[in-house]
Amino acid sequence: MACGEFELIARYFDRVTSSRRDVEKGIGDDCALLSVPEKQSLAISTDTLVAGVHFLADIHPADLGYKALAVNLSDLAAMGADPAWLTLALTLPNVDESWLESFSDSLFELLDYYDMQLIGGDTTRGPLSMTLGIHGLVPQGRALRRSGARIGDWIYVTGTLGDSAAGLALLLGQAELSDPAAHEALLKRHLRPIPRILQGQALRDLATSAIDISDGLISDLGHVLKASDCGARINLDALPLSEPLKQNFSSEQCLHWALSGGEDYELCFTVPEINRGALDVALGYLGVPFTCIGQMGPQSEGLVLLQDDRVVEFNHKGFDHFGS
Amino acid sequence: MACGEFELIARYFDRVTSSRRDVEKGIGDDCALLSVPEKQSLAISTDTLVAGVHFLADIHPADLGYKALAVNLSDLAAMGADPAWLTLALTLPNVDESWLESFSDSLFELLDYYDMQLIGGDTTRGPLSMTLGIHGLVPQGRALRRSGARIGDWIYVTGTLGDSAAGLALLLGQAELSDPAAHEALLKRHLRPIPRILQGQALRDLATSAIDISDGLISDLGHVLKASDCGARINLDALPLSEPLKQNFSSEQCLHWALSGGEDYELCFTVPEINRGALDVALGYLGVPFTCIGQMGPQSEGLVLLQDDRVVEFNHKGFDHFGS
Known part of the structure; x- marks a missing residue:
């Protein structure tokens, strides 16, 4: 079944049940608008997953939805950051509704677990791949870095x-x-x-x-x-x-x-x-x-x-x- | 010539000459760390460009480097936001150094023009495509939205x-x-x-x-x-x-x-x-x-x-x- 891009996005990904208080505007405008609390730093990471490179082409969409987010969350973990917002750029070869439902259900389950909100994204036609942009918050000056280790640690x-x-x-x-x-x-x-x-x-x-x-x-x-x-x-x-x-x-x-x-x-x-x-x-x-x-x-x-x-x-x- | 992923990233994309004051940590850790000034909202947008869908496969890399950023900047413009940071997830079928040089030169020229900083990204092997995550700042409550028009405007x-x-x-x-x-x-x-x-x-x-x-x-x-x-x-x-x-x-x-x-x-x-x-x-x-x-x-x-x-x-x- 063919359906328009915007309709497709709305159906599977615009399903915010309760908006985070720091999200002034989520999906549905040219940009999302967010407020960062005082004395917090913003931690940002982005990762791309390509079918056949980062995951097997026949991976179950529920596993893919979970893992795509989990590996990005892992980058926040390494900084000691608290997960906040996600952007998802999804490139699909075609519209497979059961695939989309399974993928997005799994993704949203993990988003909800961490009290995160999907704030935007892009859906395009092409070889299966996705890029996630993850945003977390960490108290100023307290983020973990790669550069602080000392001899004897x-x-x-x-x-x-x-x-x-x-x-x-x-x-x-x-x-x-x-x-x-x-x-x-x-x-x-x-x-x-x-x-x-x-x-x-x-x-x-x-x-x-x-x-x-x-x-x-x-x-x-x-x-x-x-x-x-x-x-x-x-x-x-x-x-x-x-x-x-x-x-x-x-x-x-x-x-x-x-x-x-x-x-x-x-x-x-x-x-x-x-x-x-x-x-x-x-x-x-x-x-x-x-x-x-x-x-x-x-x-x-x-x-x-x-x-x-x-x-x-x-x-x-x-x-x-x-x-x- | 083959070269390692990290070396490649370093050579073409880790070329910050002067860091923005709001970038606590740019490229080189699990996440970038940013500070958002008080009374500013963060505007975030993400766009994917796929070869053969969003641009002609034989586009000159300098044109592509320019346009990929320009179309994302356009989303910030529509919110009235001031450009700040960019993430770039680049998927390449192979390492073509002259392509990379031309693409990145053009991208950085536009980044510099808007006093923006590349704060992170990902380079993966696969069909040519890219996802940009753009971040801008706008005074709280003053962002332009799609939803404010009234009859008679x-x-x-x-x-x-x-x-x-x-x-x-x-x-x-x-x-x-x-x-x-x-x-x-x-x-x-x-x-x-x-x-x-x-x-x-x-x-x-x-x-x-x-x-x-x-x-x-x-x-x-x-x-x-x-x-x-x-x-x-x-x-x-x-x-x-x-x-x-x-x-x-x-x-x-x-x-x-x-x-x-x-x-x-x-x-x-x-x-x-x-x-x-x-x-x-x-x-x-x-x-x-x-x-x-x-x-x-x-x-x-x-x-x-x-x-x-x-x-x-x-x-x-x-x-x-x-x-x-």
Whole structure:
């Protein structure tokens, strides 16, 4: 069924039930109009997802609607920001109403969960892809950055690493598991990553730096090292691995995925010795494990990986578009 | 030559020479951090441009870099907002350095002209397209909206209408002109539209509604009528047409393009009788013509088109994606 662009947008995306108080004008004019409270900074990030590049072309639209927003929320989490508004630019090859309904239902469920509001967007015809613009608020001067880590700070990650890469391998048929519960668990970690919003906010006054792990621990920690002019020592034996991962794959495979699999959407952050006690309390309440995996060192040492207290080499890098 | 994604981004897009004071952190972290001054509202808009849909696949990258930003600026103009920050999500089929250089040079030239700053983005591999997120500032309560027009308000447009559609016809080889100056002028109107930023700001306290003409006068004025619960009478004889258009095309063709050609990126706005004198002064200074083309009427009358004081029908609508 063909229907006009504006009608289509209205039907699936203009469904604000209760408007946020900071939204003066949402969807329906040339721009949205927003008010930012005093003493708050605005955090803005944008991400594009292209079919066949960032997600499988046959992904279920409900999974896509969830994940597209979740990976953008993860960027807010890494700054310690509170989610506020979303713009969605959606490019579709055709109008498939059941696809749109499933995609938008899933997107709005997650928007509502975080008390966010869709404030605008664009619908165009073309190869399936989307760009989300996410906006959050953070008290002035308290945002987490990549650049604040100091020598001696302890390096932590939330949750477990490598599950998402294993889930992708299962999706692609590159691996098979006889245990259906483990299969489901790893698939879910790939398709429905949970952005660490609460953790990011709890870290505001405790962590000296933070980043979310989207390209893989080595690649993303590398950004922190560069921004903070530091090196780091990582204890590979300490990397947190889930039971479904450990029990079904070789330790070498687990390590590979944990270091460079990507799409974990966990936070990697640094904490000075003096804040470790407060950290245990603040993150302990939130129910998601967090693990110390190493310590920041001098820049001259670079990134050192230790296994059984011995230095090891690792040749795989995180995913890098246009990589040679 | 292949190069890494981050290197590529750094080389062509991370070239801020002087940072705006309201940018706490620009490119280079998970989010940009911005501060919005007190008593200012934030205006946000997002637009996607897809090769083969919104621009010809063989467009010169300098024209594309200009126009992608200009059409987004036009949305800010329609709100009376002052341009501030841009996010750019760019999807490229491959790395073509001369293309990137030309595109980004042109984009940054326009950014600099409006004292804007690129605060973030994303570069991905895929079919050529881009999504821009534009952010502007407007004093609280003074933004122009589509919804404020009242019965009796006079309807104006800036500049001339239909030139862009004629320029596109020339580009596509659907029309030919023997006059090279007229050819150039119309082409330029299509490739290098000038966003009416100054006009929008000057209209803040004078106009009761405003919109930019991107889909064609009839389509866009229709949004104003709907949002303002009004009808309108448009005097077709008053539509402002440029000399290159009038002298080279039939009056029927000119009218068609002026009403529904789209991509004019002029402002259509409404002004109450009492503000007309102030309008003449405020816009007169800015050097771009502006023309009264009709008057708002009761909603029950709908949109009435008059030619030689007689009602005429017009069957062509503005461009509507997914239209049946």
